[in-house]
Every structure is written in structure tokens, then in C-alpha cells.
């Protein structure tokens with residue numbers, strides 16, 4: 442998985458997996474030392490990683506995690522962007538992303554499934570529709586995550602116009618079948634997406650400039666969002682008036698000027714989004730902290746809702762979130778067996794089988810064969826145990842790894858992403874991912890990671906990640922059942938504790954909920 446995150450990552454030569462800075466390991470010597478330690482690791486040992494470098498191998502027991510990892514966790518007062526960048530430049534820290542340093546990234550499919558679920562909810566709630574036919578989405582960014590946007594929109598019949606500043610990213614997306622057409626001008630782009638033919642169009646330009654031009658015109662998209670790496674004003678968002686080459690040069694020479702210019706450009710983009718919202722477009726922020734960056738520049742930016750409270754929280758209440766698995770053999774046939782199991786095990790939720798079919802038909806392969814699929818409490822362990830049995834029976838040729846994004850029901854605290862607007866005001870409380878990691882270690886998950894935010898996310902997030910390998914053994918079956926049920930179960934309890942009736946309704950007999958009684962007392 443360590444090799445795989447680099448194979449599917451954005452800049453493997455720098456160990457960068459996604460989101461501008463999210464790294465798989467501290468540096469290349471650390472990478473090689475990790476690989477050497479993993480090759481020698483005995484069954485009753487655990488490799489300890491600290492911010493992307495191996496610290497030691499400790500004697501534990503055969504059912505303990507193989508790897509425990511903590512990345513960039515920093516006391517509150519020190520968790521600032523400035524201190525992070527200084528320590529990063531001195532080689533003392535990295536940002537681990539959510540799944541980069543935990544070796545759980547599977548390429549664009551992870552975010553693709555999430556974007557699909559999100560856009561499906563937008564269509565359902567705002568347009569009372571199951572298909573986006575005849576509608577179009579305006580957005581920006583074709584990076585590691587953003588390149589999922591046009592594909593998931595197309596899966597739902599929705600046309601899209603994606604503004605991207607880097608021609609190489611546009612070409613990469615076009616070559617991978619992400620965008621169907623590259624428009625030469627804004628007029629051409631608008632004509633293509635308004636033709637009603639479910640088309641994904643890319644336009645080279647700065648999101649700030651192009652969004653403002655659209656807002657100044659008469660055409661209004663049905664949906665407007667953004668997925669530039671706006672969370673990082675220094676490394677993630679190209680300021681207007683600079684070429685990418687000038688940007689790279691200036692941020693070394695004058696980082697403050699770059700941040701200031703980037704935030705002013707973002708403000709122009711957000712103002713355009715507000716204008717389009719006033720004209721009837723559905724606007725939301727898609728997890729990139731865009732609104733936070735312009736807080737002091739754009740009064741009313743918070744009229745744009747975050748995607749989690751607006752659309753996805755009811756799913757998290759039921760423990761439904763971005764689950765994933767990877768066929769470690771590299772065999773597409775192994776992935777097919779897991780897909781068939783997922784498509785048949787949950788007839789009460791036909792959307793699971795629908796997604797599996799769409800994913801099989803439309804997601805270009807990337808790295809090891811993998812599937813992202815939003816499953817909930819109890820569903821994840823059912824599937825994993827069935828897959829483990831298929832490995833044991835030889836119907837799958839090698840072990841399968843089960844994991845998830847950190848942005849999950851229990852695994853994430855980020856008051857502008859996963860936990861924005863929690864009903865009990867617990868938006869910034871990091872107890873939940875920490876409890877989650879403790880439970881996952883107790884369950885004997887194979888890798889348990891605790892990450893904190895870096896770069897523009899410094900001081901903004903805490904997350905827990907988990908991977909468990911189904912190797913066909915009975916011991917693996919027990920680890921899978923325990924770890925996956927504890928993880929999603931804690932997510933349901935967290936949301937029930939916060940007062941969500943959907944979570945209380947999802948409490949299953951294996952979950953004893955005590956917080957309500959305490960509150961009543």
C-alpha cells in the first residue's frame with residue numbers, strides 16, 4: 442500500500458500523494474527505512490512511525506497492529522500554519538493528508554465515490570431528481586481529488602465545467618477519460634455544458650477570473666462549487682495575475698505576498714459564487730476551507746453551506762461513509778469477486794449495487810484494483826467477513842485490504858468539513874478520532890494512524906485511519922469484525938450523543954448508548 446499510494450499519487454518523486462503537500466513518508470531515507478523494517482517485521486512485533494519516519498519496532502503480540510503511526514499531532518497553541526511551514530522546511534514534520542501517510546489512498550476513486558454520493562444528495566434534495574440530466578455544475582480544480590468531479594457528475598447525468606489553471610492537469614484528466622472536451626474559450630465551454638448532452642468540459646484559466654466573468658454575464662449554472670486546494674493559501678491556490686511558474690518562484694521569495702494575493706483572488710471567486718447563488722444556483726463548499734480563507738474579506742461568505750451539514754450528515758449518523766478495499770494480488774478478477782459480493786449482500790439498499798455497476802463500468806483503473814463504496818455500520822464487517830471467507834476458499838487469490846477515508850463517521854474532527862455545525866456544538870472536539878484510534882488498536886487492526894492537520898489545515902483537523910487485511914485466516918475474520926464494527930459503531934454513538942435522531946434510530950443491539958441517559962439525569 443505504501444508503494445501503491447505513490448504509484449497513484451500526484452508527485453511520487455517528492456513522496457507527495459495529494460492535496461499539494463500530503464506525503465506518504467517524511468523523506469526518501471525514511472521511506473527506505475520503513476520498507477526495510479516492514480520486510481523484517483515479525484508477527485508479534487509492531488512498527489512505530491512518528492510523523493512519517495520509523496522510530497522503532499516493539500514486541501507486542503500476534504494480534505496487535507503491525508503499524509501504529511502518529512503524524513504532526515501538535516498542542517493547540519503550536520498548531521499554526523507558520524510553525525508548520527517552518528518545521529516542514531527544516532525537515533521536522535510533514536502533513537500526512539488524510540490517507541497519504543496512512544497508505545490508504547487509492548487514487549481518485551475514493552473521492553469520486555464521495556463526490557458521487559454528495560451530488561446524488563444535492564440532486565435529491567435541491568432538485569427532487571435522481572438524475573442530473575439537463576443540468577450543469579460549475580467548479581474548479583482538476584488535481585488529485587478535484588479530477589473526480591467531472592467523472593462523478595457524468596455518472597449522474599450532470600454536465601460539468603471545470604476551470605483549471607494548469608494545462609498539464611487538464612491533459613492528464615482528458616487522457617484518463619475524466620473530461621470529454623477542452624474548450625478554447627468561455628463561450629465555447631458554456632455552449633457545450635448547456636447543450637444538455639451530459640458533457641464534462643475543462644477550461645484553462647484562473648477560477649477567480651472565470652467565475653467572476655460568468656457571474657458578470659447572464660448564464661447561471663444549476664450548481665456551483667470549487668475544488669482547488671484553497672485550504673492552503675501558499676501552496677494550493679494560484680493567485681490571479683500569476684503564471685504557475687511565477688507563482689512557484691514568488692512563494693519562495695515572498696510567501697506573505699502570495700498568501701495575500703491568493704486570498705484576494707479567492708474572495709473574488711467567492712463573491713461570484715454568492716452572485717450565482719442569488720441568481721438561483723445551488724452553492725456549497727466541498728471541503729477545501731474556501732470560506733475560512735476569505736472570512737475577513739467577504740461578509741456573508743457563510744451563506745455558502747459546507748457539504749457535510751447540508752447533505753451528507755444523515756448518512757454519517759448511520760455509520761455510512763467512505764469504505765474501501767484493495768485487491769493486494771493486483772488481479773482484476775479478485776476485485777470482481779469482491780464487487781459481486783458487495784452487489785448482492787445488501788438488497789435492502791439497492792443504491793449499493795447501482796454504485797458497484799457504475800464504478801465497474803466507468804472508473805478507469807488506477808494502481809492496485811480497488812473499490813470505494815459507501816457502506817454503514819454492520820454492512821462493512823459483513824462484506825469483509827464474506828471476502829475473507831472467499832480468500833480462505835481460494836475464490837480470491839490473495840489477501841484483500843479493507844480501509845476507509847479518515848473523513849468518516851467517527852474518524853474525523855474538522856469544524857469546516859466533517860464536523861461543521863454539529864448539533865451539540867462539538868465541531869472542534871477531537872476526543873472522537875482519538876477514542877476511535879484506541880478502539881481500533883484494541884481490536885487488533887493491522888494499521889492504526891492518528892493524523893493532525895498541516896499546511897493550511899494546521900490547527901483545523903484531527904483524524905484516525907485504519908487498515909485491516911483479510912488474509913483468509915480465522916484470526917483475520919475476528920479482527921475484521923471487531924475493528925470495522927467498533928469503528929462504524931463509535932460513529933453512530935458519536936452522532937447519537939450529539940442529538941441526531943437518525944443516529945438513535947440506527948443503534949443496533951451491539952451498541953449500548955449511555956450518553957442520553959446521562960444527559961437526562
Ligand code: NAD
Pocket residue numbers: 451459460461552555581582583584585586587588604605606607610646647648649668669670671672673677678679680681727728729730848858
Ligand atoms: P491538488 O493540489 O492536487 O489540486 C488542486 C488543483 O487546483 C491543481 O490542479 C491546481 O492547478 C488547481 N488550482 C489551484 N489554484 C487554481 C486557481 N486559482 N484556478 C484554477 N485552478 C487552480 O488538490 P486536490 O487533492 O485535488 O484537493 C483539492 C481540495 O479538496 C483540497 O483543499 C483538499 O483538501 C480538498 N478535499 C476535500 C475533500 C472533501 O472533503 N470533499 C476530499 C478531498 C480533498
